[in-house]
Amino acid sequence: MPLSRTWPAVAAIGLGGWLASGPAIADTAPALESRSAPILSERGVQYRDLNRNGRLDPYEDRRLPAALRAQDLVRRMTLEEKAGAMLHATPTSTATGDGWTAESLSALIAGRHAGAMISRLAGTAQAQAQAANQAQEVAEQTRLGIPVLLSSDPRNHFQYVPGASVENTAFSQWPETTGLAAIGDPRLVRRFGDIARQEYEAIGLRMTLSPQADLSTEPRWPRINGTFGEDPDLTSRLVEAYVAGFQNGGRGLNRGSVVTVVKHWVGYGAAVDGFDGHNHYGQDLTFPAGRFQDHVRAFRGAFAADVAGVMPTYSVPPQGLTLFGRQLERVGAGFSKQLLTDLLRGRFGFDGVILSDWAITSNCDANCRDGWPDGQAPGFAGFGTPWGMEQATVQQRFVKAIDAGIDQFGGSGDDPAPIVQAVRAGQLSERRLDQSVTRILLQKFQLGLFENPYVDAAAAGRIAGNARFTAEGRAAQQASLVLLENRPAARGPLVAAADGSAWRPGPNRRPILPLSPSLRRVWLHGVDAATVRAHGFTVVADPRQADFALVRAAAPFETLHPNYTFGSRQHEGRLDFRDGDADYEAIKQAAAAVPTIVTVYLDRPAILANVRDKATALIGNFGITDDALLDVLQGKARPRGRLPFELPSSMAAVLAQASDAPYDSRAPLYRFGAGLSY
Structure with a gap:
């Protein structure tokens, strides 16, 4: 009242x-x-x-x-x-x-x-x-x-x-x-x-x-x-x-x-x-x-x-x-x-x-x-x-x-x-x-x-x-996943389209997700091996021995103000993956050997331009347990999220946009509302 x-x-x-x-x-x-x-x-x-x-x-x-x-x-x-x-x-x-x-x-x-x-x-x-x-x-x-x-x-x-x-x-x-x-x-x-x-x-x-x-x-x-x-x-x-x-x-x-x-x-x-x-x-x-x-x-x-x-x-x-x-x-x-x-x-x-x-x-x-x-x-x-x-x-x-x-x-x-x-x-x-x-x-x-x-x-x-509450939260984690790319699970190098915006799948070739039962051997980065084994997979130490790779990465950031109370705790600065970043090095290592599924934690709008061309499947997440993620990859649940913000194409585009305007990035890599499903 x-x-x-x-x-x-x-x-x-x-x-x-x-x-x-x-x-x-x-x-x-x-x-x-x-x-x-x-x-x-x-x-x-x-x-x-x-x-x-x-x-x-x-x-x-x-x-x-x-x-x-x-x-x-x-x-x-x-x-x-x-x-x-x-x-x-x-x-x-x-x-x-x-x-x-x-x-x-x-x-x-x-x-x-x-x-x-x-x-x-x-x-x-x-x-x-x-x-x-x-x-x-x-x-x-x-x-x-x-x-x-x-x-x-x-x-x-x-x-x-x-x-x-x-x-x-x-x-x-x-x-x-x-x-x-x-x-x-x-x-x-x-x-x-x-x-x-x-x-x-x-x-x-x-x-x-x-x-x-x-x-x-x-x-x-x-x-x-x-x-x-x-x-x-x-x-x-x-x-x-x-x-x-x-x-x-x-x-x-x-x-x-x-x-x-x-x-x-x-x-x-x-x-x-x-x-x-x-x-x-x-x-x-x-x-x-x-x-x-x-x-x-x-x-x-x-x-x-x-x-x-x-x-x-x-x-x-x-x-x-x-x-x-x-x-x-x-x-x-x-x-x-x-x-x-x-x-x-x-x-x-x-x-x-x-x-x-x-x-x-x-x-x-x-x-x-x-x-x-x-x-x-x-x-x-x-x-x-x-x-x-x-x-x-x-x-x-x-x-x-x-x-x-x-x-x-x-x-x-x-x-x-x-x-x-x-x-x-x-x-x-x-x-x-x-x-x-x-x-x-x-x-x-x-x-x-x-x-x-x-x-x-x-x-x-x-x-x-x-x-009951835990199950509903877990289902929401799964539903919130944003599937950005889902290409065929072919071995060897994949070829990008001429404009760099999409991959050309071969005729009658199935996208990698949901995972085929034939894909059993997996190389991991940032994922708990025991949880993956509990889902029936064999975890290998070398990506060249795997059927596919699964990489969990976080949106890039810098600690630009390490001497400040909150600056030391917060993610600031760049949003793009660069050589030397641990997550990016793992993506490159995996993609050079096998089809690679990459999921990126989007606490900020990551720039994925040099990740998209390496990932067979690319998923944005906003917080999800490994167990809930594996169920989605196996088709037991489906991603249905749509991006709540643009993902920019470059840091130059980020620097050029207005801080107060929604979805005004020049040529965004993924637009507001982007998302696939299966």
Whole structure:
């Protein structure tokens, strides 16, 4: 129930009027659960006495509309509690990595009143559920017993980059989001969201920091694997389905929802030279083709599904970009009133929570700006992303962001003191804080956390990663494969067509895929030999002894900024295979001897010009297990993906294209939507 739709009724009725005139409503809500707060009964209604005053207060009364309850609770909160509610904190993990330290939970929840925390735990489902319950127990013991909201970056996929995704240890495994785009079916994306929703909820996670509605218009950009590709309309449709799956329907939040935070508002993919906005050197966007509105359009599906949260981008718009006739201020979107209040809330009517990306109010020290000294592993100490506000104080950044429209701050020092000090100094009004805190609390009421924030840890393992969910994820991996070439399995050199664009198969000669039972001996690169043997093949050590070769390769990349926290972790730079690259050398070695099947992991749009002429079959993948891949090669499942972005023909074409425009590469080797099947 969005705030703007309920607030007028709240103002008109008032709490006293509702309680005096409202009828007694049957207590039919789900059972309550407490660990320390007493469960009492009044007028036949059971309630959790969260503030332990022995009476039913409006915020404890589950018969009341969520907006009324939120309004009542905000009135009871101190300034420090309100400021804390605007923190999205990062707790400290235990040594085992599957829980949080008691000291961290106490400091953040009880001491600093943090309203939400991000989970980067990667243990068993049961262990993570127990950690969530431990956090809620600490929250229940606070003065008002306000539950904490636990969030996560994506954790159902393959690629793991600290600070952007979570290692998948307990959930069903699906292709990257680009793989869902390759399938292109909104029903499947909604099903994925629904399955992931159940897995998140089973371990106590009630917010996902996804999906990315960013367009992958700059092929060198390292965040492409989390997008739905470069087409704004396809992205919008699939984002709408994603939100509806996670939020348990397309009409806002309910007790079965996982709050969905679409990101990164807006234009994040139009990065100068493809460098990422997490980095000081990558903070700038560019729109040479004037396609800013395409990047805005990609978010429309999220709004259509009543998305509950939006995360602004770190990145800074270029000089001269205008909105509503005025030049955009050159600050990160988390500080931009034009992008958050005028465009997001004003133009699109968004009334949910605006959550900043991580560390926008933190200082970026010398290591963050200039890179860590040689020999030191780049860490997160001294890391910040206050782009456009580097010269401001931490307190000034909080004021600027809240004035722009931010409701909650991700990873911004986990300290509410600057917000409290700003209010006391007259730089912010407490009434402005009340608006944000009401939005934050409203969602917790809608989720039912005030009735029962706990999960069944014993059941978590039966839900997360169960056989049915795992099978559906595996089928999606297979369906997302993009078959780009499938030629006859003739021995010896193959002859290309005169224009170099296709092979001339001989008459009545069968393409290599699906594999003929006669092809049994295989040479491998990047594939688990035991898995291949389990599929009935004989693995040989020399490609000259094989019937065919199977090579798994990754899209080429460079580590251009090894001394930076995120630059050291991200794939940047070139996209073409070159002599000396391990994967390319394996392709050449195999293709010189036998028909060769090559599958390339497309976390970015690889240039395959000198791979296509060597591969008998060429397959793009977006994350797939060896076992699932072998089933496709043997014809037990079929590839049906279509490219969600172009594959360029050369680095020269990449350098010539506009970073903000979809499918504008000159003479692409494979166009957007390319793909075969069998």
